[in-house]
Amino acid sequence: MNRHIVVLSLLVLGGVMTTTAFIMAFFFTPPVLGPAVTNEAGRILGYQPLFSQKIFYFHVPVALASFLVFFFTAYYGVRFLMTKEKQYDTRARIATEVTLLFVILTMATGILWTRFEWGRWWVWEPRLTTYFIMTLLVIAYFVLRNSIEDEERRATYAAVFGIIAFIDAPISFAITRIIPSSVHPVVLRSGGGLTGSQLAAFLIGLFGMLMIGYALYQTRVREELAHDRLEAVKAALEG
Amino acid sequence: MASEARGLGVRQFKAILRKDIVMELRTKEMITSMGIYALLTMVIYQVALSQSGTAFDPRNIAAGLLWLAFVFTSMLGLNRSLVHEKDQGCLEALLLSPVDRPVIFFSKAVGNLVFLLIVQVLTIPVFAFLFLQEGSYAGEWWMIPLALLAGSVGISGVGTLLATMSVNTKGKDFVLAVLFVPLMYPLLLAAVSATSAAVLGGDGSVQQFWTGMGMMAGFDAIMLLASFALYEFIVGA
Amino acid sequence: MDPVLQEIYTLVVPAIPYVAGAYAILWVALVVYIGMTYSRVGHLEKEIAALEESLERRGVGM
Numbered sequence: 187m188n189r190h191i192v193v194l195s196l197l198v199l200g201g202v203m204t205t206t207a208f209i210m211a212f213f214f215t216p217p218v219l220g221p222a223v224t225n226e227a228g229r230i231l232g233y234q235p236l237f238s239q240k241i242f243y244f245h246v247p248v249a250l251a252s253f254l255v256f257f258f259t260a261y262y263g264v265r266f267l268m269t270k271e272k273q274y275d276t277r278a279r280i281a282t283e284v285t286l287l288f289v290i291l292t293m294a295t296g297i298l299w300t301r302f303e304w305g306r307w308w309v310w311e312p313r314l315t316t317y318f319i320m321t322l323l324v325i326a327y328f329v330l331r332n333s334i335e336d337e338e339r340r341a342t343y344a345a346v347f348g349i350i351a352f353i354d355a356p357i358s359f360a361i362t363r364i365i366p367s368s369v370h371p372v373v374l375r376s377g378g379g380l381t382g383s384q385l386a387a388f389l390i391g392l393f394g395m396l397m398i399g400y401a402l403y404q405t406r407v408r409e410e411l412a413h414d415r416l417e418a419v420k421a422a423l424e425g
Numbered sequence: 426m427a428s429e430a431r432g433l434g435v436r437q438f439k440a441i442l443r444k445d446i447v448m449e450l451r452t453k454e455m456i457t458s459m460g461i462y463a464l465l466t467m468v469i470y471q472v473a474l475s476q477s478g479t480a481f482d483p484r485n486i487a488a489g490l491l492w493l494a495f496v497f498t499s500m501l502g503l504n505r506s507l508v509h510e511k512d513q514g515c516l517e518a519l520l521l522s523p524v525d526r527p528v529i530f531f532s533k534a535v536g537n538l539v540f541l542l543i544v545q546v547l548t549i550p551v552f553a554f555l556f557l558q559e560g561s562y563a564g565e566w567w568m569i570p571l572a573l574l575a576g577s578v579g580i581s582g583v584g585t586l587l588a589t590m591s592v593n594t595k596g597k598d599f600v601l602a603v604l605f606v607p608l609m610y611p612l613l614l615a616a617v618s619a620t621s622a623a624v625l626g627g628d629g630s631v632q633q634f635w636t637g638m639g640m641m642a643g644f645d646a647i648m649l650l651a652s653f654a655l656y657e658f659i660v661g662a
Numbered sequence: 663m664d665p666v667l668q669e670i671y672t673l674v675v676p677a678i679p680y681v682a683g684a685y686a687i688l689w690v691a692l693v694v695y696i697g698m699t700y701s702r703v704g705h706l707e708k709e710i711a712a713l714e715e716s717l718e719r720r721g722v723g724m
Contacts, residue, residue, distance in 0.1 A: 197700070201693060208689060212682045244685055267658050287695070294688055302681050322607035329603045333594040343590050346655045347604060350583075353651050354608050361611035361640050365618045398696065405699050412706045419713045423720075 190408070197401035203394025204247070210387040211243035243387050245295040247395035249317070252288030253355070255281050255399050256320070259327075260352035263345035275341035278348055279331070280406045284399060286324045292317050312362040319358050323351040437524045441532035445506070446539070455505060455540050456547075459498045463548040466494040467555055474556075483556045488620035491552060492576070492613055498548075499541050499580050500605055503588040504598045506537055511592050520660060530585065530656040538581040545573050563626025568634055572623060575641040576616035579648060583608060586652040589659050612648075615640035 262278035334340040510516040591601035619637025622630040
């Protein structure tokens with residue numbers, strides 16, 4: 187029971203924190219200042235505000251959270267292969283489910299931002315490309331699961347694929363960054379350093395999102411366990 | 426003692442590899458199916474490029490087209506090679522015999538690599554004949570084989586693991602494609618970059634080539650190690 | 663509200679409220695999904711508790 191209270195409070199706290207970060211980002215936090223704007227004489231008139239940096243407060247926390255949850259797919263995959271216990275397979279599957287949700291959110295927020303910042307709906311930019319690939323990997327994980335009937339085999343294959351997909355994701359990111367793409371020039375504007383209130387908004391958003399991710403994962407695990415119990419009770423009632 | 430075990434492993438490896446190659450020499454099934462598939466891809470390329478006009482030089486996308494053909498033919502080949510094993514009960518028989526699991530992985534992967542390389546060697550002249558003008562190859566001669574080898578090692582290594590999984594699913598070749606393409610994405614990107622540098626030449630092409638090769642080597646090393654370690658669980662399930 | 667931001671929203675980039683709105687919709691969708699999951703688990707557990715109780719009673723009856 188205690189654990190449920192912890193999960194619920196993390197959920198509420200995470201919600202409050204991400205909402206706070208969101209409101210702070212769009213209403214209160216001053217924009218990061220970019221390159222200087224000068225007049226003809228070369229005198230600095232002011233600094234160009236960078237809006238691309240606002241992406242930090244929602245998109246980046248979701249992206250980081252999705253990657254962290256994906257780590258648990260691989261982690262429970264390893265645990266399953268070591269112990270062959272069914273619960274680790276369930277946990278890995280739920281972690282992947284939460285990853286899928288977060289990856290889709292990352293993609294959606296990312297696409298909105300490219301449209302807004304760069305005027306195009308889709309740019310083959312390293313981060314977006316990596317997340318596109320990650321979405322496909324997570325979908326592939328569920329395709330693989332759905333096409334195997336034998337329970338133990340399904341669990342083993344899913345664990346193996348989860349591990350290898352988790353290894354693949356950072357490689358994919360590294361290679362898309364290093365290999366020059368001649369078709370679409372990478373337009374990346376990097377913001378300057380974050381000032382106090384900006385950093386605060388970012389950290390609040392990040393930790394809030396991690397809390398939500400954890401609480402969502404735990405809630406889904408609880409639901410699966412409840413399903414198992416229901417099956418057991420049903421079997422007992424019939425038998 | 427240890428060297429004896431190693432000698433046994435090498436003998437087992439050779440035996441399985443020889444079995445695959447002898448069977449292929451007898452039936453010629455893999456090479457024919459993969460080769461014809463690659464040829465058909467060329468026809469599709471002609472259709473795809475038919476409206477691109479005279480100003481368009483296929484040389485610019487030659488590396489991409491080549492690897493596209495190799496991706497599809499290798500998926501076909503990987504699926505076939507493992508379906509054979511399964512249908513004829515070879516894999517079960519191998520598992521019952523006291524052969525180390527890593528030996529099974531390596532012999533299957535090397536077998537697939539050999540077939541893929543043969544198909545590549547057959548495809549490239551045809552591709553060059555159909556789409557590239559004379560003397561349009563700008564890089565050093567050894568660049569292409571090196572890039573092909575680095576890419577093919579990753580494809581056959583990880584592909585063997587994935588195909589062993591996919592033949593035991595309901596979807597078979599569809600599942601293989603779904604697992605294979607996103608996992609291979611970084612390798613293919615590097616392979617196309619390196620091959621393209623070799624074909625096009627120009628300033629900085631040597632550096633681009635070696636960057637691509639380095640990326641491929643890194644991918645191959647990491648992913649082969651992972652596939653090698655995980656293969657035991659796959660054949661055990 | 664930050665005065666610089668206020669000015670930018672109204673004068674420089676009027677599209678920003680829409681982007682913020684789209685983000686807000688995504689955010690609300692996530693919250694609704696989590697809320698639904700949470701209440702579903704609660705119902706399920708209550709149901710199971712009732713079933714288990716009836717199972718116990720039947721056990722006593724026999």
